[in-house]
Each structure stands twice: as structure tokens, then as C-alpha cells.
Amino acid sequence: MCIRDRYYRLMARYYIHEKMHMEIAKAYKVIYDTLKDNSSIEERLLLKKVAFENYVLYLLLSPFSHEKTNLLSITHKLYRKELELNPLLDELVQSFLTNEIIPLHSVELFHRVGGYEPFRKDIMDESELHFKQLQRGIIHHNLKVVELYYTRITIKRLAELSSIPTSLVEEEIS
Numbered sequence: 001m002c003i004r005d006r007y008y009r010l011m012a013r014y015y016i017h018e019k020m021h022m023e024i025a026k027a028y029k030v031i032y033d034t035l036k037d038n039s040s041i042e043e044r045l046l047l048k049k050v051a052f053e054n055y056v057l058y059l060l061l062s063p064f065s066h067e068k069t070n071l072l073s074i075t076h077k078l079y080r081k082e083l084e085l086n087p088l089l090d091e092l093v094q095s096f097l098t099n100e101i102i103p104l105h106s107v108e109l110f111h112r113v114g115g116y117e118p119f120r121k122d123i124m125d126e127s128e129l130h131f132k133q134l135q136r137g138i139i140h141h142n143l144k145v146v147e148l149y150y151t152r153i154t155i156k157r158l159a160e161l162s163s164i165p166t167s168l169v170e171e172e173i174s
Contacts, residue, residue, distance in 0.1 A: 002034075004030075004034055005031055005034065005035065008027045008028075008030045008031045008034075009027075009031065011023075011027045012024050012027040012028055012031070012054075015027060016124075016126070019126075019129075021058045021059075021061040021062035021063075021133070022058075022059070022062040022063075022065070022067065022068065024054070024058040025054075025055050025056075025058035025059035025061075025062060025071070028051050028052075028054040028055035028058060029051075029055045031047075031051040031055075032048055032051035032052045032055055035047055035048050035051065050117060052079070052082050052086075053086065053089065053116055053117065054116075054117055054118065055075075056075060056083075056089045056092070056093060057089070057113070057116055057117075057118050057119075057130075058118060059071055059072065059075070060072075060092055060093075060096060060134060060137060061118065061130055061133045061134055061137065062137075063137075063140075064137070064140050064141070064144070069097075072093055072096055072097055073097060075093060076093050076094065076097055088112055088113070095141075096137075096141055099145050099148055100145060101142045101145050101146070101161055101162050102138050102141055102142060102162070103162065103163040104135060104138050104139065104142070104162060104163050104164050105163060109131075109134070109135070109138075110131060113131070113134065118130045119131055119134075135168075136172065138162075139162070139164060139168060139169070139172045140172065142158075142161075142162040142164070143158075143172065143173070146158055146161065146162075155169050155170060155173070
């Protein structure tokens, strides 16, 4: 492992501790883009796969910003091959890039993302917090989509459209 990889791994750990998800994503992107040939092919492929998964997932966990949208667009365009190898990440990236409501089925979502490093309880102490942040990100995305298409909508209807309990919608709006 070269010094640059080690530096960015340590920075990712620091950013995880500080809960700076955009910075975590950027660190994993650098790790993915700069992994060198100083290890076996299988080990390097596994490291690249985990680094790419972490990059995309932490990017999705970060709060909404134009930088997040730009990085998602860049990821969608430049990393098509990697996304095609991972249909769940591809689906999540495409969902966040479209102006369509993402249905939030918590149990199904938890089972689908539960195997990835940021959501694994055996690896991350913050796994439940990460899952809640992903839920919040989906809710915020849905609110932005509704804002585009509706001038007046009841909370009950908003909850129905996005498959979110009314209490969660009220909590996020307030």
C-alpha cells in the first residue's frame, strides 16, 4: 500500500468519526482512482470494489448540495462500467439524479443495503445512523421533487406518494 492510499484511508476514518460524509466519499474516490499494482490482482480488485462502493454510498449519505448532484452526475457518466457491475448502486444513483419520487420501503431498503460496509453492524458502529441518513436523504429528495410539481399538497398525500409514514414527513418538514 502506497503512502497516498494510506493517507486517504486514514482521512476516511477521521471523516467517518467526524460524520463528514461528502469528505468520506471524496477520500474513497481518490483511493479508488489511485490504487496501484503493488498487490495481487484479486486483492486489488477487492480493494477497488470496496472503495467504489464506499464512495457511492457515502456520497448518497451526504446532505443535499449542488456538489453532491455534480458528483452523482459525474459518477453516472464516468463510472458506468462499475455501476453496471453493481445494480443496486446504479439504481440508487439514477434515482437520486431523476426528478421522480423514490418509494421508501424501509425494511426492503435495509435488506438491500445491509451488506455494504457503511451499513454493516460488525464493521461500523454508526451503521444504524447511516441507514437513517439514507432514509433522510430519500425523504429530502422526495420533498424536492414534490416541490417541483406541486404548489399545494397535504402531508397525508405527500406521505402516500412517497411511501413514508406521516410522522416522518412532518418531522423532516419541520
